[in-house]
Amino acid sequence: MITRRNLLKWSAVTPAIIPDLHAHLRSLPSGVDAMVVDSRFSNPGLADRFDRRVHLFSGDVTAVWFDVLDLRWRQPGYLLGGITGQDALFVLERLAWDRGRRVTDRRELPLRGSDGLPVVQWIIAPVHRSVVS
Amino acid sequence: MACRWCSGSSPPFTAAWCPEVAVLPPDMDEAGFAALLGEFRAAVGEEWVWSGTADMFPYRDSFSPVWDTAEERHASAAVAPADVEQVQQIVRIARRFRVPLYPISTGKNFGYGGPSPNVNGSVVLDLKRLNRVLEIDEARHFVLVEPGVSYFDLYRVVQERGLKLMVDCPDPGWGSPVGNSLERGIGYTMPHFRDHFGAHCGMEVVLPDGELMRTGMGALPGAKTWQEYPYGFGPDPAGLFAQGNFGIVTKMGFRLMPLPEYYRTGLITVRRRQDFAKLVEHVNYLSDSGFIGEAVYGSPLAALMGDASFAAVATRPGGPADADMDAAAEAAGLPSWQVDLQFFGPEAVTSAGWQYAKDRILSDIPGAAALDGDHFALPATEDQLLNTTQSYRSGIRRYGALGVPSLGIWRIVRDDGHVGFFPVLPRSGEAVFEMQRVLGDALREFGMNSFFNATSAPLYWHTFAFQMVFAPTVRKNDPSHNATVHRAMKKAVAVAAEHGWGDYRAAPIYQDDVAATYSFNNHAMRRFHEQLKDAIDPDGIIAPGRGGVWPRRFRR
Numbered sequence: 001m002i003t004r005r006n007l008l009k010w011s012a013v014t015p016a017i018i019p020d021l022h023a024h025l026r027s028l029p030s031g032v033d034a035m036v037v038d039s040r041f042s043n044p045g046l047a048d049r050f051d052r053r054v055h056l057f058s059g060d061v062t063a064v065w066f067d068v069l070d071l072r073w074r075q076p077g078y079l080l081g082g083i084t085g086q087d088a089l090f091v092l093e094r095l096a097w098d099r100g101r102r103v104t105d106r107r108e109l110p111l112r113g114s115d116g117l118p119v120v121q122w123i124i125a126p127v128h129r130s131v132v133s
Numbered sequence: 134m135a136c137r138w139c140s141g142s143s144p145p146f147t148a149a150w151c152p153e154v155a156v157l158p159p160d161m162d163e164a165g166f167a168a169l170l171g172e173f174r175a176a177v178g179e180e181w182v183w184s185g186t187a188d189m190f191p192y193r194d195s196f197s198p199v200w201d202t203a204e205e206r207h208a209s210a211a212v213a214p215a216d217v218e219q220v221q222q223i224v225r226i227a228r229r230f231r232v233p234l235y236p237i238s239t240g241k242n243f244g245y246g247g248p249s250p251n252v253n254g255s256v257v258l259d260l261k262r263l264n265r266v267l268e269i270d271e272a273r274h275f276v277l278v279e280p281g282v283s284y285f286d287l288y289r290v291v292q293e294r295g296l297k298l299m300v301d302c303p304d305p306g307w308g309s310p311v312g313n314s315l316e317r318g319i320g321y322t323m324p325h326f327r328d329h330f331g332a333h334c335g336m337e338v339v340l341p342d343g344e345l346m347r348t349g350m351g352a353l354p355g356a357k358t359w360q361e362y363p364y365g366f367g368p369d370p371a372g373l374f375a376q377g378n379f380g381i382v383t384k385m386g387f388r389l390m391p392l393p394e395y396y397r398t399g400l401i402t403v404r405r406r407q408d409f410a411k412l413v414e415h416v417n418y419l420s421d422s423g424f425i426g427e428a429v430y431g432s433p434l435a436a437l438m439g440d441a442s443f444a445a446v447a448t449r450p451g452g453p454a455d456a457d458m459d460a461a462a463e464a465a466g467l468p469s470w471q472v473d474l475q476f477f478g479p480e481a482v483t484s485a486g487w488q489y490a491k492d493r494i495l496s497d498i499p500g501a502a503a504l505d506g507d508h509f510a511l512p513a514t515e516d517q518l519l520n521t522t523q524s525y526r527s528g529i530r531r532y533g534a535l536g537v538p539s540l541g542i543w544r545i546v547r548d549d550g551h552v553g554f555f556p557v558l559p560r561s562g563e564a565v566f567e568m569q570r571v572l573g574d575a576l577r578e579f580g581m582n583s584f585f586n587a588t589s590a591p592l593y594w595h596t597f598a599f600q601m602v603f604a605p606t607v608r609k610n611d612p613s614h615n616a617t618v619h620r621a622m623k624k625a626v627a628v629a630a631e632h633g634w635g636d637y638r639a640a641p642i643y644q645d646d647v648a649a650t651y652s653f654n655n656h657a658m659r660r661f662h663e664q665l666k667d668a669i670d671p672d673g674i675i676a677p678g679r680g681g682v683w684p685r686r687f688r689r
Contacts, residue, residue, distance in 0.1 A: 070285070
């Protein structure tokens with residue numbers, strides 16, 4: 001389960017991400033187990049610069065969800081942070097509900113995708129008793 | 134007292150969905166509701182019962198055009214049983230309390246109501262915990278699943294076990310085979326697998342009195358063919374549970390397609406607008422003969438819709454003159470229509486099939502042309518699934534076409550989602566042109582006529598019928614837009630019915646409108662359904678109103 005301490009840590013880090021996404025993703029914010037980043041809003045090659053706990057995708061969450069999140073979300077715990085398009089968050093949020101998780105922090109960033117798509121930073125945390133560690 | 138949520142004052146507050154006002158089941162007070170929840174908790178465990186605004190948010194219809202209006206339907210609670218016995222317990226409790234249950238499998242029926250019920254205050258029976266793949270047979274090509282199994286779950290089992298089976302899945306693939314087929318959803322492979330309800334074989338159902346029933350061969354104790362012969366003996370009630378409210382399906386069998394060895398695509402184009410009629414007849418023949426998978430129709434002229442003068446022609450009231458459309462095609466150097474064909478089977482068979490299709494069509498339609506497309510052995514690689522190597526613009530979505538569930542289609546969802554009206558029409562060019570004209574003209578007053586312009590192509594999802602698509606977007610922060618969409622949907626249903634076109638599936642807020650159009654002989658079918666409903670579920674315990682079927686208690 002997300003703790004207030006973890007939430008505060010994450011909240012302290014994420015505002016700094018806005019001006020320079022890449023620079024601030026070099027190390028994971030403490031408290032989150034992994035992050036997903038929508039590469040539509042970052043430069044190519046970002047994946048090479050970060051460890052396995054940052055999962056990149058480009059709009060379509062299928063692979064990262066099927067290969068990583070769906071398996072992890074079946075187990076207790078796993079605090080996930082993300083910076084994605086609103087469309088991707090819509091999908092992930094509903095999949096998270098199925099596994100007893102909720103978006104516990106959601107902030108729209110002062111960025112827009114090429115088609116005006118809102119960019120959102122968020123945390124998905126376990127909230128149901130069956131997955132709270 | 135003012136409400137901090139909806140700016141109303143003194144209960145009842147003004148917003149339909151106001152957190153200060155509890156949604157209660159019909160004919161029930163708060164004390165009764167508390168007692169009901171207590172019994173549910175005793176049956177399934179405290180953590181598997183939800184109520185209250187925050188916990189019930191996931192059970193709202195995210196795509197609702199009546200979001201935050203008095204017409205939006207809200208559940209009062211949700212309960213998630215772990216097994217069939219708990220489902221039976223819940224039904225018996227609900228029967229005692231006379232509370233409607235609204236069963237969902239994964240609740241991903243977006244565009245058609247999602248997890249939201251027909252009746253305010255219903256309790257969502259969330260079957261996500263019944264999530265076992267009970268049996269899958271690679272040699273006899275079937276699977277038996279519970280309702281909480283998603284297409285992704287089933288695909289994962291096939292992959293992990295290395296089974297040579299193909300799962301025909303909808304797009305997106307996060308729904309469940311049980312829920313999607315009970316909604317008569319569709320897929321994108323071979324004709325008899327695309328019809329998901331048609332591909333089911335045997336089901337287990339909890340009836341409104343809590344009894345457990347199996348259909349088809351499942352009714353015969355010890356039968357070994359439950360997933361291989363659907364009918365058993367005597368009347369087959371299975372159809373009553375699709376888009377119906379006569380029971381809760383807890384197990385369902387499906388026929389699966391053996392994984393084909395090879396996949397081949399090809400494109401046929403025709404020059405003139407009226408060539409479409411012959412093209413459709415040929416493709417009908419190929420499909421009904423079992424030669425091809427989903428045929429994906431399109432008009433290359435749709436690319437010209439950004440040109441105002443062409444758009445004016447393509448959306449002309451009463452339909453365009455063929456000569457004008459042909460002249461535009463000629464000037465642009467584009468064919469009027471195209472169809473992507475897909476072949477499955479051994480490589481030599483796919484090659485022969487494509488050659489036959491080319492010979493048949495090109496010899497009969499002057500000016501028709503063929504382009505050889507991608508072809509490769511299955512299973513496909515990731516690059517092949519992405520469909521990036523086709524030498525021409527293809528309308529095929531490869532993931533669905535090859536039975537691989539995907540969520541990628543969400544990238545095309547605009548605004549806050551959409552609603553869907555997909556009228557069924559005959560597989561003929563004439564019928565397509567008529568629907569373009571009639572519904573295009575009908576929707577003009579809403580500014581939504583472009584869904585039915587002269588380049589709008591039919592969808593060939595169902596086995597023996599076309600559909601066309603009206604899917605206007607909704608915007609949560611724009612009630613005026615949503616109200617226009619709502620009116621347009623209702624008009625589209627009505628006008629289509631006047632011309633013999635019915636919808637195949639609808640959100641709860643439109644189910645009564647659609648059901649009312651199936652009115653042969655003074656609504657004989659609805660009256661028959663109502664008689665059945667009154668006989669087995671007079672208090673409306675199972676999804677009253679679903680499919681337009683209301684028990685006496687709720688009939689107006």
